[in-house]
Amino acid sequence: MGARLLKVGGVTPFTATDYPGQLAAVVFVQGCPWRCxxxxxxxxxxxxxxxxxHWPTVLDKLRRRTGLIDGVVFSGGEPTMDPALAGAIADVRALGFKVGLHTAxxxxxxxxxxxPMLDWVGFDIKAPFDRYERITGVADSGAQARACAEAIIASGVDYECRTTIHPTLLRESEVLELANTLADMGVDNYALQIFRPQGCNDGALNAIATAGYPSGDALAHIAARFGRFTLRRHD
Known part of the structure; x- marks a missing residue:
């Protein structure tokens, strides 16, 4: 076992939504340097x-899910900050599971x-790259995000690129700008996730309604730019 130090904050034993097309468990890794x-x-x-x-305890629980689920998704937090993640992925693969990753x-x-160790990646792109700090609170975070997106696209690993949007954080024109940028980079599978207040501690964001945002015309333009497009709205 190569991942005894993986810092796990929680486990979802069964989900049909965190790994598209697969039944999965989710392991939530602790830690993230951004403050969205x-x-x-x-x-x-x-x-x-x-x-x-304790990772060995988590791994034992996953072992008992063999035959009941198809894969395991590492989420967070930001799982790639944990130096024990590669070992944890190897442990999960040894059980015969597919491996997915959620990353910011x-x-x-x-x-x-x-x-090379992954079967699927769900990755967040939060804003036009030159305006990332508005979302993350961290300078130069857009450059990191672009480099990660380029690596995923070039890797050939199956993925979903997604953006969570809120009218206070991204104007409709910026949502369109970002979608065009991603399409030009080669993103083919894109999802827009309209902000939902459940679980969010930011009262200012929770107070602003998102109905009608973005407009139907904007959504039609975005959908036309991608081979696969998904809109997730919770209002």
């Missing part, structure tokens, strides 16, 4: 000295090294 206002897992942002869950595209070198 719409984050729904703020309790996983801190990286504590001791893991909330923060660590290009770490992600590039992991891509």
């Amino acid at each position: 206002g719409y984050c729904h897992n703020p309790h996983l942002q801190a990286r504590p000295p001791v893991s909330a869950l 595209c923060i660590y290009p070198k770490h992600l590039t090294a992991l891509l």
Whole structure:
């Protein structure tokens, strides 16, 4: 076992939505250096000295899911910040599971090294790359995100690129700009996720309605740019 130090904050034993087309378990890795206002897992942002869950115990629970699920998704937080992630992926693969990853595209070198071990990646692109700090609170975060996106597209690994949008954070014109940029980069599978207040601690975002955002014309333009396009709206 090569991942005894993986810092796990929680486990979802069964999901049909976190790995498209697959039944999966989700392992939530602790720690994220970004502070996005719409984050729904703020309790996983801190990286504590001791893991909330012991990896061998988690792995034993996953072993008992063999035959019941198809894969395991590592989510977060930002899982690629954990130096034990590669070992954890190897442990899961040894059980015969497919492996998915949710990433905010923060660590290009770490992600590039992991891509050959993955079957699917769900990656977040949060804003036009030159305006990333508005979302993450971290300078130059857009350059990291672009490098990660380019690595995923070039890798040939199956993926979904997605953007969570809110009218306070991204104007409709910026949503269109970002979609065009991603299409020009070669993204083929894109999802827009309209902000939902459930689980978000930002009262200012929660107070703004998202009905009618973005407009039907904008959505039609975006859909036409991608081979696969998904809109997720919760209002």
